[in-house]
Amino acid sequence: xxxxxxxxxxxxxxxxxxxxxxxxxxxxxxxxxxxxxxxxxxxxxxxxxxxxxxxxxxxxxxxxxxxxxxxxxxxxxxxxxxxxxxxxxxxxxxxxxxxxxxxxxxxxxxxxxxxxxxxxxxxxxxxxxxxxxxxxxxxxxxxxxxxxxxxxxxxxxxxxxxxxxxxxxxxxxxxxxx
Numbered sequence: 224x225x226x227x228x229x230x231x232x233x234x235x236x237x238x239x240x241x242x243x244x245x246x247x248x249x250x251x252x253x254x255x256x257x258x259x260x261x262x263x264x265x266x267x268x269x270x271x272x273x274x275x276x277x278x279x280x281x282x283x284x285x286x287x288x289x290x291x292x293x294x295x296x297x298x299x300x301x302x303x304x305x306x307x308x309x310x311x312x313x314x315x316x317x318x319x320x321x322x323x324x325x326x327x328x329x330x331x332x333x334x335x336x337x338x339x340x341x342x343x344x345x346x347x348x349x350x351x352x353x354x355x356x357x358x359x360x361x362x363x364x365x366x367x368x369x370x371x372x373x374x375x376x377x378x379x380x381x382x383x384x385x386x387x388x389x390x391x392x393x394x395x396x397x398x399x400x401x
Contacts, residue, residue: 227281227380229274231380232267232270232273232274233270235269235274235277236266236267236270236274239265239269241262243261243262244259244261244262277380287384288388300372301374301386301389301390303390303393304369305397305398307366307397308365310365313367318369321392321396322342322355323396324393325342326347327345328342328343328345329342329345338359339357339358340357340359341355342354343376349382349383349384350375350385351377353374355373355389356371356372357371371390371393
């Protein structure tokens, strides 16, 4: 979790500090030393505030969605592998059906032979959209393994538990009887 606070500090503080230095140097005519000092201080302050606000909001949102005590729950990319007592064909169909549990799914790629399905979801207040990938493997005549991954479609440091909730809905749908 500490890693997210550091990323937020850097990804918000550095651009803000550079922008502050450019604006103050151009408008107020500050020298290079003063501009650099101002950018470091303002970037560190702004980045720290953003890291605390956004990081704590992310942590609280994920904690509400989480049931297991695992450090990986705070990552924006979430994965889960399930083994089902169904033939490969039914497992592939279940993956396509489970997409109904996510917001505005669009199937981008499906390959029955390779056991691969890739879909994108629509934007929400918590995300710019996600990419969901299924990898289906036959483990025998009536047993299949499905590895499902949900990750942001675009660069995102926090998702407020969106991908964790998505994986839980998908896994639940995969276990539902047809």
